[in-house]
Amino acid sequence: METRYPRYNPLDWSASLEKYAKNAGKYSLCECNGVWITEDELKTVDEIPDQTLQRLAFTLLCLAKFQNFRNPDNHNWVNYSNGEIYSMACINTTAFKKDIKLNALKESGLIEYAKKVNNLNIHVLYLYNEGKQKLFVSDFRKLGYEWKLYKGEKYMRCAGCGILTKRKNNIQRYCKDCSDKVRKKRQKNMMKKRRKQGSVK
Numbered sequence: 001m002e003t004r005y006p007r008y009n010p011l012d013w014s015a016s017l018e019k020y021a022k023n024a025g026k027y028s029l030c031e032c033n034g035v036w037i038t039e040d041e042l043k044t045v046d047e048i049p050d051q052t053l054q055r056l057a058f059t060l061l062c063l064a065k066f067q068n069f070r071n072p073d074n075h076n077w078v079n080y081s082n083g084e085i086y087s088m089a090c091i092n093t094t095a096f097k098k099d100i101k102l103n104a105l106k107e108s109g110l111i112e113y114a115k116k117v118n119n120l121n122i123h124v125l126y127l128y129n130e131g132k133q134k135l136f137v138s139d140f141r142k143l144g145y146e147w148k149l150y151k152g153e154k155y156m157r158c159a160g161c162g163i164l165t166k167r168k169n170n171i172q173r174y175c176k177d178c179s180d181k182v183r184k185k186r187q188k189n190m191m192k193k194r195r196k197q198g199s200v201k
């Protein structure tokens with residue numbers, strides 16, 4: 001603790017640490033700080049001629065790596081629902097088009113499906129873990145935007161919640177949700193102040 005946190009004071013921390021230690025046994029611990037994407041993997045995604053498919057492929061790549069981390073016997077499989085995958089890929093489309101897009105990746109030999117009927121598992125075929133590590137992905141909420149940011153588009157991490165959001169101007173600091181919260185808090189404080197001033201008079 002002391003090496004990581006210079007102001008560590010054992011008295012302040014003993015109760016919390018004890019609580020965490022007590023609960024630790026209840027859950028299987030899966031601490032994944034993020035995944036490394038290699039140069040060859042980025043190149044493969046970049047070579048896909050369609051930008052939406054690039055985001056989809058990048059998302060599947062990150063998810064396969066995450067699932068490999070959780071289970072060393074995973075061997076590059078992804079078993080999230082289509083809805084979850086497309087939401088993380090930041091792609092808004094109909095169910096029909098979701099299937100078409102995945103099929104396009106299949107046709108180009110980048111993924112294959114599990115053979116079982118009713119099984120939506122996707123096998124990602126472009127993991128090259130041995131290559132040079134190039135991009136570290138630690139936030140899985142907006143993987144499609146992570147890709148766009150990597151490609152040089154104007155995205156920024158929110159100063160409040162850290163989520164990636166489109167940068168509209170240079171003074172923007174928050175995502176929409178956080179900027180709403182900040183504005184409401186400011187208004188509330190202003191009202192409080194006014195009421196206080198009012199009661200003094």
Ligand SMILES: [Zn+2]
Pocket residue numbers: 158159160161162163174175176177178179
């Ligand atoms: Zn935010």
